[in-house]
Amino acid sequence: MRKVDTVTQRKPMTVAVTATGDTNPTNQFNEHKIALQDKENELCKSILSFRELIFVHSNPDATDEAQDSADRDIAVRNLDRASKTLQNVRSAQDRLEDGTFGECLRCDEKINPKRMAAVPWTKYCIDCQDYFDKNPEEEQVINLAAEESPVYA
Numbered sequence: 001m002r003k004v005d006t007v008t009q010r011k012p013m014t015v016a017v018t019a020t021g022d023t024n025p026t027n028q029f030n031e032h033k034i035a036l037q038d039k040e041n042e043l044c045k046s047i048l049s050f051r052e053l054i055f056v057h058s059n060p061d062a063t064d065e066a067q068d069s070a071d072r073d074i075a076v077r078n079l080d081r082a083s084k085t086l087q088n089v090r091s092a093q094d095r096l097e098d099g100t101f102g103e104c105l106r107c108d109e110k111i112n113p114k115r116m117a118a119v120p121w122t123k124y125c126i127d128c129q130d131y132f133d134k135n136p137e138e139e140q141v142i143n144l145a146a147e148e149s150p151v152y153a
């Protein structure tokens with residue numbers, strides 16, 4: 001594994017900066033909390049509308065059936081993606097409460113604060129994300145292990 005910037009990244013939570021560059025831990029906590037809540041609300045709304053597209057919308061006109069089916073396929077994919085992101089948002093909310101927010105779930109290193117500010121529900125540092133992008137089957141193993149032992153003490 002590539003080990004870069006571990007020295008600069010290995011800082012206590014309290015000096016991490018947020019999207020607005022705030023270094024006050026309480027403000028940071030609130031800022032991440034609000035960002036996660038906003039994303040959760042947004043995803044819940046999207047999920048509802050995708051569900052509507054999939055389950056409620058049905059056109060009795062046979063000529064539109066192919067288009068309907070294509071629309072449904074897209075909605076199914078969007079729903080799948082939104083559900084996964086919502087899961088990540090909710091587990092980030094849990095990590096925010098238990099104090100492990102900002103730590104990579106794979107290598108336990110601090111995730112770059114800029115990355116956390118841009119995507120506060122991210123689970124991995126850039127190196128580990130890169131690794132899982134190339135080895136998606138390995139991420140499954142980590143997810144299962146995380147469910148069994150949710151405390152990273």
Ligand SMILES: [Zn+2]
Pocket residue numbers: 104105106107108109124125126127128129
């Ligand atoms: Zn990592």
